[in-house]
Every structure is written in structure tokens, then in C-alpha cells.
Amino acid sequence: MLKVLIACVWLVGSAYGAMAHATSVVFLNPGTSTETFWVSYAQFTQAAAKDLGLSLRVRYSERSAENTLAQAREALQGAQRPDYLVLVNEQYVAPQILRLAQGSGVKLLIVNNALTADQVQLLDARNDAGWIGSLVADDERAGYLMFTDLLRQHGPVATGQTLDLLAFSGAKHTPAAQRREQGLRRALAEHPDVRLRQLVYGEWSRQRAFEQATQLFKRYPQTALVWSANDEMALGAMQALQGSGRVPGKDVLFSAVNSSPDILKARLDGRLTTLVAGHFTLGGWAMVLVNDDAKGVDISAYGGRDRQAALFQLIDGDQAQRLLGPTPPVDFRALSAVGKPTSYRYPFSLHLLLR
Structure with missing residues (x-):
């Protein structure tokens, strides 16, 4: 009995020691x-x-x-x-x-x-x-991938015509935001038929992007594309567009980074054209x-x-559905x-x- 008790104490002590030294x-x-x-x-x-x-x-x-x-x-x-x-x-x-x-x-x-x-x-x-x-x-690639897929889904630009783009970057003093912006600018250099009308820092915030976009859509009514460095800012900009009586995914095409339930649903219902996620x-x-x-x-x-x-990576509808699950x-x-x-x-x- 004593041997059994000692063995039990040793096992408990060993288990405790393992936990204590995790x-x-x-x-x-x-x-x-x-x-x-x-x-x-x-x-x-x-x-x-x-x-x-x-x-x-x-x-x-x-x-x-x-x-x-x-x-x-x-x-x-x-x-x-x-x-x-x-x-x-x-x-x-x-x-x-x-x-x-x-x-x-x-x-x-x-x-x-x-x-x-x-x-x-x-x-x-x-x-x-x-x-x-x-x-x-690979944040730089994410910024590049978003833009190029957004433009691909829009389709060719007619000769002599241009498309207006608005961009919502994150926090100015954040390396990831800077690298995504670098990817955007690399893509823009390859597509002179797209004009970046304005890039603003939405600080990753839905509310801030909503307020900024409300003004920007008035300032640039011909905006066709919106590039956003995260999901919250894209959702805020979509809300602003809807407030002007237009339809995201139809009148203006949107892109975003991340995989929150709200942005995955936007990708599935067509309000969001391009989604990049994984980090x-x-x-x-x-x-x-x-x-x-x-x-x-x-x-x-x-x-x-x-x-x-x-x-x-780019997230298609099937992948968005899977990411919505457990x-x-x-x-x-x-x-x-x-x-x-x-x-x-x-x-x-x-x-x-x-x-």
C-alpha cells in the first residue's frame, strides 16, 4: 500500500513538475x-x-x-x-x-x-x-495582389480612358500598412490607366473610413475602384457608398484584407469583389x-x-464559406x-x- 501511495505521489509530482516547467x-x-x-x-x-x-x-x-x-x-x-x-x-x-x-x-x-x-x-x-x-x-504582395485582382475583375479599360481609384491605408507608422501601400504603388506603376485620386490613412477603423469615404465619394464621384488595407476600412467605405445611393460590388468595386465574418459575408454576397487573407x-x-x-x-x-x-492568398467564394465555419x-x-x-x-x- 505504501509503495502504491509513493508511486501515486511520484506521478502527481511529475505531472505537476511538467506543468510547472511548461x-x-x-x-x-x-x-x-x-x-x-x-x-x-x-x-x-x-x-x-x-x-x-x-x-x-x-x-x-x-x-x-x-x-x-x-x-x-x-x-x-x-x-x-x-x-x-x-x-x-x-x-x-x-x-x-x-x-x-x-x-x-x-x-x-x-x-x-x-x-x-x-x-x-x-x-x-x-x-x-x-x-x-x-x-x-508578405504584405507587399498582398497590396499588389488586391489591386491586380480588382482590376482584373473590373475588366479592360477602353483606350484613352482612365479609372479612378481611392485607397484606404492603415496606421501611417505601421510597417505592414507601409508594405501593403508599396504593393499598391508597384501595381499602379504597371497600370497608368488607373488614377489614384487619393490615399488616406483610415487607422484600421470602420468609423474613420466611413467618415473619410463619405467626403471622398463626393469629391471623386467617378470613383470605380476602392483599395483597402483591411476589412474594417472596406466595410466603412461600403457603408458610405450605400449612403450615397450606390451599390458596392456593382457601382464601385471594393477590395480588402482579412477574414472577419462580416467581410467574408460581403465576399459571398458580392459587395466585396476581391479579398486577400491568411496572416x-x-x-x-x-x-x-x-x-x-x-x-x-x-x-x-x-x-x-x-x-x-x-x-x-486570394479568397474565392468556396474558401470564404469554409473560413466562416469552425x-x-x-x-x-x-x-x-x-x-x-x-x-x-x-x-x-x-x-x-x-x-
């Missing part, structure tokens, strides 16, 4: 706790962490850089420091967080918005042993990298320290580089959810 991660989420994109992003990240046995805590900044820095300071200088801190260089906060991390013993992974070239030079951040790398999506998965893939680093894998040997994943389970552990040759590359892709 790799701990804090994710500094730059969005709001009610923002569809960032909530779905966090949910996919949490699903990955659970599958990989990581202990994850998500902190929302509520779109405040000051909150992000306060949360970073707590994580990096507080009594209970995580093993890893995952952050987004939204509003260029990463350099300050990297400075706070010096000597903390916490490893950092940057997602979505990596350090800019100027920031890297100023910080010499690559020599910081605590920074294990960055993982971003809500970045947090989940980041957990795979964290898990591998914690297990002693040199993740830089499997694709470099700064990696850009080809996540964005997210299918992903075997995150199977994506690990543990025990694999250095020729292995992480197969991060939206296709893992659309099979």
Missing part, C-alpha cells in the same frame, strides 16, 4: 479585446500554444502604444518573467521593448511588423542574444518557432532569422523542425486550414 510565453497583442482580427489572431495563437504544451498569456494594448510599453515593462522587469515575449512592431514600439529586454533573460520574437532597416541600424539589434528573430507575412495565422506559426527554440533547435538554420511567410484542427507539433534535416522549411500556409 515554456511560458507572453504575447503583446496590439489590437483591442473586441477587435475581430486580433481576437481571432489570439485564438489561433492560443490553439497552437495548447497543442504544443506552451503556457501562453495574451495582453491586449487596446490600440495604445503606452499600454504596450507598460505591459512589456511588467513582463521583462517584473517578478514573474516569461521565457518568451512575442511582440508586434506596431507604432514602432519594438526598439524600446528591445532595450527593456536587455539583461532580462527573456527571449523575444517579433511578428507581423518587424524592425525597419533604420531601426536595425540604430539598435544593432541583431547582436542582442535575446532576440531570436521575426516572422512576418491571422502568424501567431500560431510563431508558437511553433518558440517551441522549437525552447527545445534547442537553431530556428535560423531552417529559413533564416528574419523570415517572411507567403501567407496571403477552424479545422491543425497538428502544430507535426510542423516542428525537431529531428528534421536543415533542408526542412516550415510549411506555414493558410492551405493547412483550407484542406
Whole structure:
């Protein structure tokens, strides 16, 4: 009986020890706790962490850089420091967080918005042993893809004619927004028959884009195409067009990024002509990298320290319908580089959810 009791105590202790030593991660989420994109992003990240046995805590900044820095300071200088801190260089906060991390013993992974070239030079951040790398999506391609598909669906422009385009970019000091805008401008350079009448910064907000679009549609009544760097701004601009008595998807063609239920429904009912999505998965893939680093894998040997994943793709009606349903389970552990040759590359892709 005593042996059985000792064995039980040993098993319980072992289980407790395993839980107590689970790799701990804090994710500094730059969005709001009610923002569809960032909530779905966090949910996919949490699903990955659970599958990989990581202990994850998500902190929302509520779109405040000051909150992000306060949360970073707590994580990096507080009594209970995580093993890893995952952050987004939204509003260029990463350099300050990297400075706070010096000597903390916490490893950092940057997602979505990596350090800019100027920031890297100023910080010499690559020599910081605590920074294990960055993982971003192909935002420039997303901006290019949106425009070219929007124009394809519109059809050829008659010789000597032009089309008027309005563009809604995100936050001006956000690398992802800048790269999507670069993609748009690359596409425009290839299509001189499309005139960009005005590009405005909608700050990712439906209400702000609605207010801006209400004025812009009056200023440019011949607008035929609307390019939008996210779903919320596209929905706000659609609402403004409807307020003027016109029909989105018929009188004006719209494009957007993201996969919120509202924008997927707009894609299905024809109000939205072009949809690009996939980067809500970045947090989940980041957990795979964290898990591998914690297990002693040199993740830089499997694709470099700064990696850009080809996540964005055009979403057709069937795919929109599937994304509206429950997210299918992903075997995150199977994506690990543990025990694999250095020729292995992480197969991060939206296709893992659309099979």
C-alpha cells in the first residue's frame, strides 16, 4: 500500500513538475479585446500554444502604444518573467521593448511588423542574444495582389480612358500598412490607366473610413475602384457608398484584407469583389518557432532569422464559406523542425486550414 501511495505521489509530482516547467510565453497583442482580427489572431495563437504544451498569456494594448510599453515593462522587469515575449512592431514600439529586454533573460520574437532597416541600424539589434528573430507575412504582395485582382475583375479599360481609384491605408507608422501601400504603388506603376485620386490613412477603423469615404465619394464621384488595407476600412467605405445611393460590388468595386465574418459575408454576397487573407495565422506559426527554440533547435538554420511567410492568398467564394465555419484542427507539433534535416522549411500556409 505504501509503495502504491509513493508511486501515486511520484506521478502527481511529475505531472505537476511538467506543468510547472511548461515554456511560458507572453504575447503583446496590439489590437483591442473586441477587435475581430486580433481576437481571432489570439485564438489561433492560443490553439497552437495548447497543442504544443506552451503556457501562453495574451495582453491586449487596446490600440495604445503606452499600454504596450507598460505591459512589456511588467513582463521583462517584473517578478514573474516569461521565457518568451512575442511582440508586434506596431507604432514602432519594438526598439524600446528591445532595450527593456536587455539583461532580462527573456527571449523575444517579433511578428507581423518587424524592425525597419533604420531601426536595425540604430539598435544593432541583431547582436542582442535575446532576440531570436521575426516572422512576418508578405504584405507587399498582398497590396499588389488586391489591386491586380480588382482590376482584373473590373475588366479592360477602353483606350484613352482612365479609372479612378481611392485607397484606404492603415496606421501611417505601421510597417505592414507601409508594405501593403508599396504593393499598391508597384501595381499602379504597371497600370497608368488607373488614377489614384487619393490615399488616406483610415487607422484600421470602420468609423474613420466611413467618415473619410463619405467626403471622398463626393469629391471623386467617378470613383470605380476602392483599395483597402483591411476589412474594417472596406466595410466603412461600403457603408458610405450605400449612403450615397450606390451599390458596392456593382457601382464601385471594393477590395480588402482579412477574414472577419462580416467581410467574408460581403465576399459571398458580392459587395466585396476581391479579398486577400491568411496572416491571422502568424501567431500560431510563431508558437511553433518558440517551441522549437525552447527545445534547442537553431530556428535560423531552417529559413533564416528574419523570415517572411507567403501567407496571403486570394479568397474565392468556396474558401470564404469554409473560413466562416469552425477552424479545422491543425497538428502544430507535426510542423516542428525537431529531428528534421536543415533542408526542412516550415510549411506555414493558410492551405493547412483550407484542406
